[in-house]
Amino acid sequence: MTDPLLTELLDLAVEAARRAGALLRDGRPDDLAVAQTKTSPIDVVTEMDIAAEKLITGFLADHRPQDGLLGEEGASSPGTSGVRWVIDPLDGTVNYLYGLPTWAVSIAAERDGETVVGVVEAPMRGETYRAVLGGGAYADGRARADERRLAVRPSPPLDQALLGTGFGYIQARRAHQADVAQRVIPRVRDIRRGGSAAIDLCDVAAGRLDAYYERGLNPWDLAAGALIAREAGALTGGRPGEPESGELALAASPGLFEPLQEILEDLGAWHD
Incomplete structure (x- = not known):
């Protein structure tokens, strides 16, 4: 540098x-x-x-x-x-x-x-x-x-991917997020909920998670961790063609990013 x-x-x-x-x-x-x-x-x-x-x-x-x-x-x-x-x-x-x-x-x-x-x-x-x-x-x-x-893990098949996610504190949003997670989990290895978006993003960077997604984050939740994930080789974004935001944030190893983005879009993970 x-x-x-x-x-x-x-x-x-x-x-x-x-x-x-x-x-x-x-x-x-x-x-x-x-x-x-x-x-x-x-x-x-x-x-x-x-x-x-x-x-x-x-x-x-x-x-x-x-x-x-x-x-x-x-x-x-x-x-x-x-x-x-x-x-x-x-x-x-x-x-x-x-x-x-x-x-x-x-x-x-x-x-x-x-x-x-x-x-x-x-x-x-x-x-x-x-x-x-x-x-x-x-x-x-x-x-x-x-x-x-730090370097992301090589992308596994989707059904062998370990995901992280989180849940908001507004009741209606939490209920929808739980419904999305219920429909995602049969398609992947498993889902973890750690409780810190910053650490989840760093875990993607460190190869401890294959991907992480969440709805409802703020700039301070995302800014540092998303850069760390990208610099470790992850792709980050939100809905197709959009950057990560409060609407949806996704960080994943490159081979998982688009498949997960498509699933989250189809499930409406970006709305409450």
Whole structure:
């Protein structure tokens, strides 16, 4: 990677994500409670989501005060530099609330509207996933020597594919998503529901899933993980001919992408 700006953005994203991950891992109170709800009573925010976002946005503002921000817990500013940070301070909040390990910090940087850097910190796995546009995707373990380049699994036949998915928190949407999953599962090896879109996308990149799809995601859920998946060789998108979005997000090894996209389109996975 020779672009000094991208090097700077990556280094800042890694450091911010690791600081927030350490805060969330080490600072979780035993009596953690819901601070507020979002789209429904089961779509929750904890005090730690808010604290992690404040840490990240403060760190980034100290180093690059002219950049824009888009954060899940309310941070939003347009900026003047052409760079915008897209931040999910705690992806997998319900897992975190219940003490389950599948949660992550997700930070992406956009330059002129294009995602150029993505970092997903998974503290309970001891892994940091990262990618720079055109530079490949990598995962670091506890020590830098553990770094490895990520690559999707070779595409299996559809009936041998392991898929990840997720479910929203609006009742009607959840019911439809369950119906879609019920009709997808006989066609594939199995389906997993991890509870963190960022980690699911990184699992596609790392070859731990063959594909992942979900309806109803937000930019902060997708930005970093989708770049990491693409840089590891996955194809990403939404409905045929469209990019991944809140309507539908799909990431898959290349040989599975179009067959799964066709199935999801036929099943109406993109509506509620």
